[in-house]
Amino acid sequence: MKIVAIDTSTKQLSVALSDGKQIVAEASYVTSLNHATKLMPLLERLMVEAKWTPAQLTRIVVADGPGSYTGLRIGATTAKTLAYTLGIELVAISTLELMAASTGHTGRVAAIQDARRGAGFVGVYDAGKRIGEEQHVEIASFVKTLTPDTLVTGDVEAFEEILQPFEKVAPAFRTPRAGVLALLGATRQTVEAHAFEPRYLRLAEAEAKWIEAQRHE
Amino acid sequence: MTQPLILAIESSCDETAAAVVRGGTDVLSNVVSSQIESHKRFGGVVPEVASRHHVERITYVIDDALTEANVTIDDIDAIAVTEGPGLVGALLVGVSAAKALAFAHNKPLIGVHHIAGHIYANRLVQELEFPLVCLIASGGHTELIYMPEDGVYEVIGETRDDAAGEAYDKVARTLQLPYPGGPRIDQLAQTGQDTFHFPRVWLEKDSYDFSFSGLKSAVINAVHNAEQRGETIIPEDLAASFQASVVEVLVTKAVRAVKDKGGRQLLLAGGVAANKGLRQGLEAACAKEGIDLVIPPMHLCGDNAAMIGAAAIHPYRALRYSTLAMNAEPGLDLK
Ligand SMILES: [Zn+2]
Numbered sequence: 001m002k003i004v005a006i007d008t009s010t011k012q013l014s015v016a017l018s019d020g021k022q023i024v025a026e027a028s029y030v031t032s033l034n035h036a037t038k039l040m041p042l043l044e045r046l047m048v049e050a051k052w053t054p055a056q057l058t059r060i061v062v063a064d065g066p067g068s069y070t071g072l073r074i075g076a077t078t079a080k081t082l083a084y085t086l087g088i089e090l091v092a093i094s095t096l097e098l099m100a101a102s103t104g105h106t107g108r109v110a111a112i113q114d115a116r117r118g119a120g121f122v123g124v125y126d127a128g129k130r131i132g133e134e135q136h137v138e139i140a141s142f143v144k145t146l147t148p149d150t151l152v153t154g155d156v157e158a159f160e161e162i163l164q165p166f167e168k169v170a171p172a173f174r175t176p177r178a179g180v181l182a183l184l185g186a187t188r189q190t191v192e193a194h195a196f197e198p199r200y201l202r203l204a205e206a207e208a209k210w211i212e213a214q215r216h217e
Numbered sequence: 218m219t220q221p222l223i224l225a226i227e228s229s230c231d232e233t234a235a236a237v238v239r240g241g242t243d244v245l246s247n248v249v250s251s252q253i254e255s256h257k258r259f260g261g262v263v264p265e266v267a268s269r270h271h272v273e274r275i276t277y278v279i280d281d282a283l284t285e286a287n288v289t290i291d292d293i294d295a296i297a298v299t300e301g302p303g304l305v306g307a308l309l310v311g312v313s314a315a316k317a318l319a320f321a322h323n324k325p326l327i328g329v330h331h332i333a334g335h336i337y338a339n340r341l342v343q344e345l346e347f348p349l350v351c352l353i354a355s356g357g358h359t360e361l362i363y364m365p366e367d368g369v370y371e372v373i374g375e376t377r378d379d380a381a382g383e384a385y386d387k388v389a390r391t392l393q394l395p396y397p398g399g400p401r402i403d404q405l406a407q408t409g410q411d412t413f414h415f416p417r418v419w420l421e422k423d424s425y426d427f428s429f430s431g432l433k434s435a436v437i438n439a440v441h442n443a444e445q446r447g448e449t450i451i452p453e454d455l456a457a458s459f460q461a462s463v464v465e466v467l468v469t470k471a472v473r474a475v476k477d478k479g480g481r482q483l484l485l486a487g488g489v490a491a492n493k494g495l496r497q498g499l500e501a502a503c504a505k506e507g508i509d510l511v512i513p514p515m516h517l518c519g520d521n522a523a524m525i526g527a528a529a530i531h532p533y534r535a536l537r538y539s540t541l542a543m544n545a546e547p548g549l550d551l552k
Pocket of ligand 1: 331335355487488519520
């Protein structure tokens with residue numbers, strides 16, 4: 001197997017190659033950089049150094065959200081176009097699951113992304129299994145649903161006060177890693193490349209307003 | 218010599234498009250997936266909604282373009298894509314897809330300016346003769362461009378406020394016409410008379426620039442004044458009067474530019490090129506002045522990828538390739 005994994009869903013950019021059992025190469029930019037300009041040169045460099053050619057690839061794994069809308073589209077479009085044009089498998093994995101898995105913690109983990117104005121995208125995983133639905137919620141009400149033994153990861157600094165009672169993942173393990181993504185995706189069910197879309201978990205603002213207006217009529 | 222085959226992608230606004238063009242002139246396929254039905258409910262293009270639709274449609278459109286052209290990706294010599302200007306989120310989908318294709322098959326990548334695409338849409342119907350002048354009129358642009366030779370652009374005039382297409386949309390909204398309003402105004406104008414005599418804005422004597430915000434306000438005022446006096450406005454006449462002002466200014470400046478610059482051709486490009494009033498005005502003026510006027514057929518006036526494939530042939534031959542670090546450039550200048 002020759003797997004490429006791509007995550008551009010948060011401000012971090014991460015790319016990895018894997019043979020399905022091990023991580024062959026992995027690189028991340030942790031600071032906020034322009035994913036559009038960095039993704040393909042980074043992937044190309046890893047491929048060259050690993051002496052892999054695009055024609056040898058067997059599977060693309062992509063983190064499909066939630067996350068930054070623009071970031072999600074860059075990763076999703078790149079992944080689905082690669083899978084389509086190379087005629088290879090495409091696997092989509094939740095960004096929140098990836099964040100939980102990237103902590104290396106085997107117990108219960110809540111992954112949180114800051115979506116501003118007190119809200120966030122959240123998902124809870126226990127030993128890799130999802131507990132409840134991933135959603136866009138008020139973080140203050142979300143934390144009331146968490147068990148005390150839950151470890152929190154992601155944008156924990158944005159909600160420092162609310163998350164005060166919970167143990168936080170060390171900063172080095174808070175960012176999603178494409179190497180972890182590649183291994184998670186090695187055995188997962190594939191999706192159809194043409195129909196694949198990122199999971200935004202939120203309507204576009206204009207669409208939400210339009211639906212609201214319809215309801216009032 | 219066999220002519221190069223270019224696979225082109227365009228996603229700068231609300232059309233997801235891909236095409237295969239041979240040698241910059243021969244359209245083997247031209248697939249356009251329009252989002253207009255989706256944006257109608259909002260009364261205009263919503264960038265986030267447009268970007269999401271592009272992701273849904275992009276690989277279908279690329280695949281259809283290859284299939285219709287009866288070629289495979291291996292037959293393609295280069296991948297061209299609209300780099301800008303346009304909506305950044307929308308552009309990024311086309312750019313990301315193009316880079317993935319170029320990388321996967323080790324093909325040259327060519328970033329194309331959207332307006333260059335509109336200009337070269339003309340080359341799909343007639344060989345270009347330089348020097349030439351091109352009038353660009355679309356929802357986002359009103360420009361006069363001088364091209365001394367192939368691939369060289371000099372913007373000699375541009376709008377100082379609204380684009381012509383924008384003024385059309387605003388006047389359409391004032392008349393409560395359904396989106397997109399531009400074609401509806403053109404339609405109404407066909408049966409109306411210029412009874413309002415709106416101002417023609419010429420700016421400085423030798424300027425090729427345009428200004429449409431004053432005209433737009435004059436139209437809106439005319440509608441409000443009539444409402445206050447309890448008079449009914451004949452929409453056909455209002456549309457005809459508005460269009461007469463826009464067309465006269467565009468035609469006069471374009472013809473003057475051709476004469477001043479010694480242009481061998483006048484090209485019309487951009488979405489507003491589909492406007493019957495403007496076509497008729499230009500045809501009449503160019504016939505009178507003996508100017509060779511080139512107007513693309515209707516299906517090449519709106520945004521499409523064949524025009525991007527046509528514009529890509531010059532940079533392709535000049536080996537002006539882009540790298541995999543190419544970004545979407547929402548404010549890209551035409552150089
Ligand atoms: Zn256009």
